[in-house]
Amino acid sequence: MIKAGIIGGSGYTGGELIRILLTHSEVAINFVYSTTRAGKKVSTAHPDLLGLTDMEFTDKVNLEVDVVFLCLGHGNSTTFLKTHGFSKNTKIIDLSNDFRLAGDAKFEGKQFIYGLPELNMAQIKNAQFIANPGCFATTVQLGILPLAKAQLLQHQVHINAVTGSTGAGVSPSATSHFSWRNNNVSWYKPFTHQHLGEIEESLGSLQQNFGKLFFLPNRGNFTRGILATAYTKFNGSLEEACELYGDFYSEARFTHxxxxxxxxxxxxxxxxxxxxxxxxxDVLLITSAIDNLLKGASGQAVQNMNLMFGFKEEQGLQLKAGVF
Known part of the structure; x- marks a missing residue:
C-alpha cells in the first residue's frame, strides 16, 4: 500500500479525501495535517467520520510519503511547498488554483500537469505533480470540450452555472451562511470568474480559435453540486452531436x-x-452536472492519484448518488 498525506485536512475537500481514502484498498493515510486542530480527532471536524477512524490531526509532516494532497486555500500551496521539501519520489496533487494555468505550472523545478483525465489522461499517468482542476472549470469543460476537439466552437458560447454553498469553503461568509443562502439565488463574478482562464487554456489546446465564452456563475440554495448549461450555434443534427460526444467520451470512466x-x-x-x-x-444546448466536492475536487484528485500509480481508475470512487 502507498502512504498518503493530506495537508489542510479540516476543510470540505480534506474531509472528502479522508472519506474516500479510508476505503481505498491501495492507500493508507499516513497523516492529516492541520495547524489549527493538531491533537484533535479528525471526527471533531468531520462528524460524518465518527466511528470510521480514530485518527488525529497533526502539525507534523512526513516528507517521505508516496503522495501528498494539498487542500489549502488559493495561494497557500506555493508558500507551503517553499517551506516543506518532500522526497524526490513523492507525488503531489494540488487542489488549489496555484498551478493550473500554463504560466504557473512550473514551480521550483516541478512541472505541474493539468489534471483533467478526460483531456490529459496520458500526461497524468506519467506525471509526478498534478494541478487539480477547479469545480466550475471541470463542469464547463466536460460540457464543451468535444465541440472544441471537432473544431466546432466557431460562435459565442453562453454558459450559466449554479453551485452549492460548499463551493465557498468551510469558513462562513456573508453569502454562504444559512440565513442568506436559504431560499435565495444570486449571481457573482459575471463574465470574469477565475476559472475562465483554465477553461480557455484547455479549449485552446484542442481548437486554437474558438468563440468567445460568456460565463455567468450563480450561488444556489443547496449545499453540493454544480449544474451548468451552455449553448452555441451548431449546424449539425442532434444525432450527429450525440455521436460526437459519444466518441469523445467512449473511454471515460466517469463522464456519461x-x-x-x-x-x-x-x-x-x-x-x-x-x-x-x-x-x-440551430442552437445546441449542453447541460452538465457534477458534485463540486468530488468530481470538482477530492474525487477527481483520487482519480488522478489512481492514474499516477497505475491503480484501477475507479478504485475508491464507486460511490452512488442518493436520488430520493
Missing part, C-alpha cells in the same frame, strides 16, 4: 452522456459527470 434530461441529484455524492444534449433550431 444521458439521453434523458439530467438533474443534479444524479451526480451528488459521486465522481461522475452527466451530460445531456438538446437541439433547438
Amino acid at each position: 452522456l444521458s439521453e434523458a434530461p439530467i438533474a443534479l441529484k444524479q451526480v451528488v455524492n459521486t465522481n461522475h459527470c452527466h451530460i445531456h444534449l438538446h437541439k433547438h433550431d
Whole structure:
C-alpha cells in the first residue's frame, strides 16, 4: 500500500479525501495535517467520520510519503511547498488554483500537469505533480470540450452555472451562511470568474480559435453540486452531436452522456459527470452536472492519484448518488 498525506485536512475537500481514502484498498493515510486542530480527532471536524477512524490531526509532516494532497486555500500551496521539501519520489496533487494555468505550472523545478483525465489522461499517468482542476472549470469543460476537439466552437458560447454553498469553503461568509443562502439565488463574478482562464487554456489546446465564452456563475440554495448549461450555434443534427460526444467520451470512466434530461441529484455524492444534449433550431444546448466536492475536487484528485500509480481508475470512487 502507498502512504498518503493530506495537508489542510479540516476543510470540505480534506474531509472528502479522508472519506474516500479510508476505503481505498491501495492507500493508507499516513497523516492529516492541520495547524489549527493538531491533537484533535479528525471526527471533531468531520462528524460524518465518527466511528470510521480514530485518527488525529497533526502539525507534523512526513516528507517521505508516496503522495501528498494539498487542500489549502488559493495561494497557500506555493508558500507551503517553499517551506516543506518532500522526497524526490513523492507525488503531489494540488487542489488549489496555484498551478493550473500554463504560466504557473512550473514551480521550483516541478512541472505541474493539468489534471483533467478526460483531456490529459496520458500526461497524468506519467506525471509526478498534478494541478487539480477547479469545480466550475471541470463542469464547463466536460460540457464543451468535444465541440472544441471537432473544431466546432466557431460562435459565442453562453454558459450559466449554479453551485452549492460548499463551493465557498468551510469558513462562513456573508453569502454562504444559512440565513442568506436559504431560499435565495444570486449571481457573482459575471463574465470574469477565475476559472475562465483554465477553461480557455484547455479549449485552446484542442481548437486554437474558438468563440468567445460568456460565463455567468450563480450561488444556489443547496449545499453540493454544480449544474451548468451552455449553448452555441451548431449546424449539425442532434444525432450527429450525440455521436460526437459519444466518441469523445467512449473511454471515460466517469463522464456519461444521458439521453434523458439530467438533474443534479444524479451526480451528488459521486465522481461522475452527466451530460445531456438538446437541439433547438440551430442552437445546441449542453447541460452538465457534477458534485463540486468530488468530481470538482477530492474525487477527481483520487482519480488522478489512481492514474499516477497505475491503480484501477475507479478504485475508491464507486460511490452512488442518493436520488430520493
